[in-house]
Amino acid sequence: MKKKFLITIVGPTAIGKTALSIQLAQYYNCPIISCDSRQFYKEMNIGTAVPSVPELAQAPHYFIQNRSIFDKYTVGDFENEALAKLEELYAITDLVILVGGSGLYVNALLYGLDAFPEIPENIREQVALDYEMHGITLLQQKLQELDSLYFYKLTEENPQTLLNPQRLMRFIEVCLGSGKPYSSFLKQKQNDRMFTPILIGLEAERTIIYDRIDQRVDLMMKLGLEEEAKRLFPHKTLNALQTVGYKELFEYLDNETSLETAVEEIKKNTRRFAKRQLTWFKKNERTHWFDYATNFEVITNLIQSKF
Numbered sequence: 187m188k189k190k191f192l193i194t195i196v197g198p199t200a201i202g203k204t205a206l207s208i209q210l211a212q213y214y215n216c217p218i219i220s221c222d223s224r225q226f227y228k229e230m231n232i233g234t235a236v237p238s239v240p241e242l243a244q245a246p247h248y249f250i251q252n253r254s255i256f257d258k259y260t261v262g263d264f265e266n267e268a269l270a271k272l273e274e275l276y277a278i279t280d281l282v283i284l285v286g287g288s289g290l291y292v293n294a295l296l297y298g299l300d301a302f303p304e305i306p307e308n309i310r311e312q313v314a315l316d317y318e319m320h321g322i323t324l325l326q327q328k329l330q331e332l333d334s335l336y337f338y339k340l341t342e343e344n345p346q347t348l349l350n351p352q353r354l355m356r357f358i359e360v361c362l363g364s365g366k367p368y369s370s371f372l373k374q375k376q377n378d379r380m381f382t383p384i385l386i387g388l389e390a391e392r393t394i395i396y397d398r399i400d401q402r403v404d405l406m407m408k409l410g411l412e413e414e415a416k417r418l419f420p421h422k423t424l425n426a427l428q429t430v431g432y433k434e435l436f437e438y439l440d441n442e443t444s445l446e447t448a449v450e451e452i453k454k455n456t457r458r459f460a461k462r463q464l465t466w467f468k469k470n471e472r473t474h475w476f477d478y479a480t481n482f483e484v485i486t487n488l489i490q491s492k493f
């Protein structure tokens with residue numbers, strides 16, 4: 187069987203990943219798999235920067251607006267479904283493009299998720315009750331007690347995770363259910379894959395990234411992001427909607443802030459998100475990084491050298 191390749195395009199939001207993925211898909215006559223966890227949901231369009239109808243028409247796309255915000259959809263579900271789709275696609279092509287800014291989803295498809303133990307229901311219920319009664323501060327304290335190494339790693343590398351109660355409850359459930367630190371289950375092994383990844387990273391000077399983000403947010407507002415948020419407002423507690431671009435407008439719709447302030451918060455929080463994305467993707471030493479304005483031929487020459 188001929189070798190199969192997954193050309194994987196990563197980088198911060200608004201850097202130009204979609205445009206490059208379509209250019210590569212046309213150049214190699216191959217399909218695109220999206221691993222942007224916000225673009226899975228059909229009710230979220232403007233605020234997730236879903237590729238436009240003309241863009242989608244330029245190459246076959248998968249995992250774009252294929253779910254509802256009312257569905258429960260996990261990174262494990264994506265891994266299983268994307269692997270099945272890849273097996274189907276590799277029957278007719280040797281190349282597939284993977285594109286997206288959701289690092290956890292990229293890693294799940296490329297390398298597989300870490301294996302965690304089953305957690306007894308009574309432990310889940312107790313952790314949820316602790317959060318309900320005492321709030322996120324107790325969860326942070328518990329994680330620090332049960333897995334201090336992981337707690338301080340998050341403090342330094344991804345402090346936003348320490349503000350996410352769902353993630354914290356999961357960490358604590360694993361610690362209590364297994365009697366071992368959550369971090370002991372990470373990076374246990376890498377699963378075999380049917381493909382060889384070729385990782386392409388796009389980057390730019392921080393001022394350029396921030397300017398592109400500001401321009402994108404302004405464009406989203408012109409395209410009707412406020413109206414989209416109003417339609418989704420009755421469902422604002424759903425997990426899928428706990429994301430930048432919607433949370434800030436929900437606060438405005440709750441009369442907690444002005445529209446102008448909400449838009450500025452979207453820009454600020456998107457910049458922070460882009461910084462976290464770069465931190466995540468820069469950890470993978472296999473990624474070949476290019477300035478976002480690099481000539482297309484330079485990138486294809488690198489890809490060709492990997493075949």
